Amino acid sequence: MGKTGKREKKGKGAEKTAAKMERKVSRRAKKEEEDLEALIAEFQSLDAKKTQVIESSCPPPSPRLNSSLSAHPEKDELILFGGEYFNGQKTYLYNELYVYNIRKNSWSKVEIPNPPPRRCAHQAAVVPTAGGQLWVFGGEFASPNGEQFYHYKDLWVLHLATKTWEQIKASGGPSGRSGHRMVACKRQLIIFGGFHESARDYIYYNDVYAFNLDSFTWSKLAPSGIGPAPRSGCQMATTPEGSIIIYGGYSKQGPKSDKRKRRRGRQAEAEGAGDEEMEKQPPQGPVEIVKEVVAEDGTVMTIKQVISGPAEEKERSESEEEEEDGALGQQVEPCPRSNAMLAVKHGVLYVYGGMFEVGDHQFTLSDLYSIDLHKMEEWKVLVEMDPKAQEWLEESESDEEEDDMEGAEGGEEEEETSEEESEDEGGEEQHPSVQPDEEHADYLSRTEQYWIKLARSNMGPDAKEKKVVKVAHAMAKTFYEDSV
Known part of the structure; x- marks a missing residue:
């Protein structure tokens, strides 16, 4: 009787600790979301002061990435909306x-009253209805320090003929997300995939939703x-027969602790390249990059580019380079980039902006190219830009100190919780430490047996294995998040 009582007490203690950890993470996620909602509301109050449509000629837009670039369904125009810029x-x-x-x-810049809130990594699709419509779904809003994210699940339509924004409120749609894809197909908007990040979790999706453009239902x-x-x-693209093709993509287990690497991982969403790929050294020989582009008529065009590695470039003589330049003439092409905006109109591909990296520096572009x-x-080259002219501000010492102090200035409730957890965990052996730049999945895989053993020792041998594993994973997850 006494041993059984002890086992039950240990089991309840472990569950109580795990529950406290989960509550702590939930409070952190809720606070972040509330802070961002307040910031979004502040921006919307400024937009609400606009009462009339103002269209004016202007220079090319400022550098940006993760915008949407769409071809007008009836005019020889491209429509650029939203996006983000990061200066370091x-x-x-x-x-x-x-x-x-x-x-x-x-x-030209078009200012229209009551636009959607600021966002990036959203999706836009055009349909030839009533003079043309631009539909926008989802995307994300980032805090100024780039550490907190709010994911939208709203649906908007821009009536191109009347230049009016309208928010469409219909239940049953996808959850908040960014990095998803959306196409117009047979009087429907089809949405696939995407991801959602918060202090609590990092989720990728493969669900499929359809919005009916006639009944306005999800x-x-x-x-x-x-x-x-x-x-x-x-x-993601449609075929003339009405099928939808999905190719490639990106997925990872969890966010990294370093701010710059975290952003780089997020910016790779549109290219399907993970942090490991971005950290690799330049190739030492020629590399052929093959890219397939689906034109508006369904034709698949293939673009091939051969890049010489550093070793090969050194072997080429000046005379060979001069001979090549003389034979081919002055060649121009977009510099390597990710998260650029693409649109096809009359069989011509337009590429605008995006981002390229030099070491830890991320330079955002505002150039525009086209190719038949x-x-x-x-x-x-339709709009030129000198990438070297881009500003990049190094992270200040005060920013680094703030990062180090993050979480140290929690409210009374968090301090009280930390004290309670310390009391519950007092006397326990040192948990396995998190290695530098180690992902949550890798940490869990490496230390899973330790946490299961710890949970089992607290819950007793009679506890169900499934419940023990659940408690062990919750404890490991919280310890990992508190460590990074």
Whole structure:
């Protein structure tokens, strides 16, 4: 009787500790979301002061990435909306609307009352209804320090003929997310995948939703067969027959502790490259990059680019380079980049902005290129930009100190919880430490047996294995998050 009582007491103690850890993480996530909602509301109050449509000629938009670039369904225009910019210290989010006139090679800024809140990594699709409509779903808002994220689940439509924004409120749609993909197909908007990040979790999706453009209703689809694994940043396109093609994407187990690496991981969402790929050294020989682009008529165009590695470049003589330049003429092409904006109009591919990296520096672009997908002869430079002119502010010492102090200034409730946890865990042996840059999944895989053994010792041999593993994972997760 006495031993059974002790086992039950240990089991309840472990569950109590795990529950406290979960509550702590939940409070942190809730506070972050409330802070961002307040900031979003502040920006919306400024937008609400706009009462009339103002369209004016302007220079090309400022550097940005994770915007949406869409071809007007009836005019020779491209529509740029939203996006983000990071200068090394601060993140800027936009909800600006720009229009590029293809024939005139000119930009105009269109200010419309009551636009969607500022966002990036959203999705936009155009339909040829009533003079053209631009539909926008989801995306995210980031705090200025780039550490907190709010994911939208709202749906908006821009009526291009009347230049009016309208928020469409319909229940049953996808959860808040960014990095998803959306296409218009047979009077429906089809949404697939994406991800959601908070202090509590990091989730990838592979669900499929459809929004009916006639009834204005959402439905969750259940396609037959084996679907793609959860991912974000994939490529998604429709075929002339009405099928949808999904290719590639990106997925990882959890956010890293370092701010810069965390951003780089997030910015790779659109390219399908993880942190490990970005950290690799440049190739030592020639590398052929093959990219497939689906044109508006369903034709798949292939772009091939051969890049010489450092070793090969050294072996080339000056005479060989001069001979090559003389034979081919002055060649221009976009520099390597990620998270650029793409649009196809009349068989011409347009590439705007994006980001490229030099070491830990991330430079955001604002150049515009085009290439005829049917001829595939040469790139045309429509808007030039000198990447070296981009500013990059090193993270200040005060920012680093704030990062070190994060969590040290919690409220009374958190301090009280920490004290209670210390009392419950007093006398326990030192838990396995988290290694530098170690992902949560890797940490759990390496230390899982330790946490299961610890949970089992507290819960007793009669506890069900499934429950023991659940408690062990909760304890490991909280310890990992508190360590990073």
